[in-house]
Every structure is written in C-alpha cells, then in structure tokens.
Amino acid sequence: MIHTWHSFNLVQRMTSSLSTCLLNICVASLCKAQQLEKAEAVIVDGIRLGYLPDVVTYNTLIAAYCRFDGVDAGYKVIHRMSEAGIKPCVITYNSLLASAARQPQLSRALDLLEEMRRRGITPDVWSYNTLMQCCFKSGKPDEANRVFRDIILANLTPSPTTFNTMINGLCKAGYPANALRLFRNLQRHGFLPQLVTYNILINGLCKSGRLGQARRILQELGESGHIPNAITYTTVMKCCFRSGKFEQGFEIYSEMRSKGYTFDAFAYCTVISALTKIGRLKEANDCMWEMVRNGSGLDIVSYNTLINLYCKDGKLETAFQLLNEIEKGGIESDEYTHSILVNGLCKAGDLDRAQQHLKYMKMRGFQSDLVAYNCMIHGLCETGQVDYAMKIFEKMELKDSFTYSSMVHGLCKVRTFRVASKLILSCLREGLKILAADQRAVISGLRSAGLKQEARKLRSKLWSARALAF
DNA sequence: GTAGGGTTAG
Secondary structure, three states, X not given: OHHHHHHHHHHHHHHHHHHHHHHHHHHHHHHHOOOHXXXXXXXXXXXXXXXXXOHHHHHHHHHHHHHHHOHHHHHHHHHHHXXXXXXXXXXXXXXHHHHHHHOOOHHHHHHHHHHHHHXXXXXXXXXXXXHXXXXXXXXXXXXXXXXXXXXXXXXXXXXXXXXXXXXXXXXXXXXXXXXXXXXHHHHHOOOOOOHHHHHHHHHHHHHOOOHHHHXXXXXXXXHOOOOOOHHHHHHHHHHHHHOOOHHHHHHHHHHHHXXXXXXXXXXXXXXXXXXXXXXXXXXXXXXXXXXXXXXXXXXXXXXXXXXXXXXXXXXXXXXXXXXXXXXXXXXXXXXXXXXXXXXXXXXXXXXXXXXXXXXXXXXXXXXXXXXXXXXXHHHHHHOOOHHHHHHHHHHOOOOOHHHHHHHHHHHHHOOOHHHHHHHHHHHXXXXXXXXHHHHXXXXXXHHHOOOHHHHHHHHHHXXXXXXXXX
C-alpha cells in the first residue's frame, strides 16, 4: 500500500515537472519572439490547467522584460512571481542587474544588490561582474576597480568574464596600458586568455593608436591555438581602415569571404563605411544591397551607414525617405542619424535646411549634437558665412578639437588671424589640439599681416603645449 | 543571468 502510494506520488511529481518543463519551453519561445503578453497569458492559462510555473518560468519572463523594456518592467514581474508563491533567486536579480547595467543606472544596480542581501539572496560572481560592467558604463572605472578587488579578496572565484570585463572596461575608459598590464599579469599567474580576451585587447589597443602592440597580440592569438572568428576579422579590418590602410583592410575582407565566414551587419557596415569614405560608392552600393538581402532585421547603426551612403551619393531625398520609413517601422533614429543628415545638407550647400534640422535635433533632445554643430560651423565657413559661424561657435557650450579647427580654418580664410590666434590659445587652455595645417596658417598669416610679435608668441605657446603633452 | 566587432564632422 505504502509502496503504491509512493509510486503514485512519484508519477505525479514527474508529470508535474514534465508539464512545467513544457510550459517553460513555451514561455521561452514566446519571450524570444518578444511576445511577452502572450507569454504571461500562457502562464495564467497554464496555472488553470495544472501546468505550474516555477522559478525558471518567471526568470525567463523577467529576463525578457529586462531586455526589451528595461529594469522596471522586469521588476514588476517579481510581484506576480511572489503572488504565485515563487521566490526570486540570484538569477532573477542578475537579470535585473544586467538591465540596470545596460542603461546604465549605477544607483539602481546598487539598490538591487542591497535588496538581494536583505532578502537573503547571496550575490554571486555574475552579479559582481555585472556590477563592474555597470561601473565602467557609468564612467566610474575606479568603482569598477574596487568591485574587482572585492571579488578577488572575497571568497568568490573570479571567472574569465571578470577579467574580460575588466580589460575591456579599462580599454574603453582610456587606460589601454593598464589593460595590457593586467592581461600580462594574469598570464603570468596562469590565466589562459580566451578568444574574446584577444579580441577585446586588439580592439582597445588599436583604437588608442597602439598599432604595434595590437599586432603583437594578434600574433599571440595566432600562436595560442584559437581560431580567429568573424569578430576578430571585423576588428582587425576596422583597425586598418582607422589607420588609413584601406587596401590592407579590403584584403582582410576578401580573406574573410574566401574562408567562408558569415557576414553580419557589423562586418558589412565596416566595409560599406570605408568604401563610402574613399568614394568607392558603386562598391559600397553593391555591398549595401548584399547586406539588405542577407541581413535579417537591420538596426539603427546599419541604417545610419546606409543614410550616410545616400548622402555621399547626392541622394539626400532618398536619405530622408529612408529615415521616415525606419521611424515608421518603429526603429528610433539617434544622434548619428541626424548628424549624418546635417552633414549631408551642409555638403550639398543647403545651410538653411541644415540649420532647421539642427533645431529639430535640439527639440528631440539627443545625447549629443556636437558633431552636427561642427558640421554646421564647417559648412558656414566653407560658404563664406564666417561671422555667422562665429556667432554659433560662441554660443556652443561644448566644443572639441573639430570645432576649433573648423573655426580657425574659417577665420584664416577671411584673414582674421588675430581672432584665430586667440581661439588657438583658448583651445590649448582646454587641452585640445587643432590641425597642424591650421596652426601653421595662423602663424604665417600673423606674420604676413605684419604682426611678427604675436606670431612669435603663438608659436612659442604651441611649442610648449606640445612639449608638455607627454 | 555577465564580457568582444559596425554608423557622423576638421
């Protein structure tokens, strides 16, 4: 009797776990298809029919809400989870943390961590890795470093991701030398770099102009036994384009093709923008159509690349049409999209419309409109409206070396060398550099205008600024 | 449930 009862119980348990498993598969596939409301409905129906959800069901749902709609959306599900009598676990909170890191919202991430501890859920190395990533993305490398030290000093075993996140974060924060030092230190302590690690480092070193070191790491990657993947190829290709070695970059592109690597939007955009930059528009167009044919679901970066190509090809109306279409399709444009368009309008000589578009950008409130303003300054100077450019220049709160260079260049064109010289000096005070050609133009301009004393003074200031740069 | 590559201006 007892034996029968026991088997019955076992069968019941097995059936119920099987039904939960089915439910989870169903919820996961709906979440993947971004049909979150349907997934929730399935959970409700499931409960009615005896398919009981478990922590995995809710974790899947929360992860999807976090990915598609942000932390708050994910967090709301925790209440429904509790109502169903299921307690969140460390994975639940790690999804929420990841979402906070993506934004990034550092204070939110710290609150979540605190809440975990309060609820008796011990954060694991994933939680801390994510927190580190969040610190880096919030522009706080020191905080990230502190978390890193905590991981090492606490009873947590750092994972390869811990090191990769740290190396990547240091590169992105402008400390590639520290990243390389950490990499070497870890190697000395027996850390075997993963392919990701090499990719991170090659990219970081290349972007900071350390081509020799990047090449050395690429060579080490070859000797490590890892097979470079499409990401490695795209990274190295981009490195070549950045340093003006276009032919070498295109060779890597051919090699990637002949070796049968699958092209994704990252690879296509790298090639299309390089071809666009050097005016090989026919090839850029061919590549673009190949991407459109092959690529499922182009994102805003891909569209920006296409819009840029249309602008450079003189097809401004097509560019604006494309913008309309993508926004109708629910993809949000960003500051790149509109800076590209402002630049296109300036290059086409339509300064009025460029300025209108700049106003529109301001109204939409993008993260930054610095590049668009720089294009405007440059465009106005090129069309002889230097005074107007200067007015805009003076109103700009944020300026960079492009802003100063364009303005100085424009002032030289109308032989206003004294003002140009003043601008160079304030540029130096802000720690920015302007193009050497524009520096020379101002010095020789001052001289030719008989302002020899001022020319000498500017030259010596520029000289000491260069001397102090390292 | 965490980490890597792509888009703009002088």
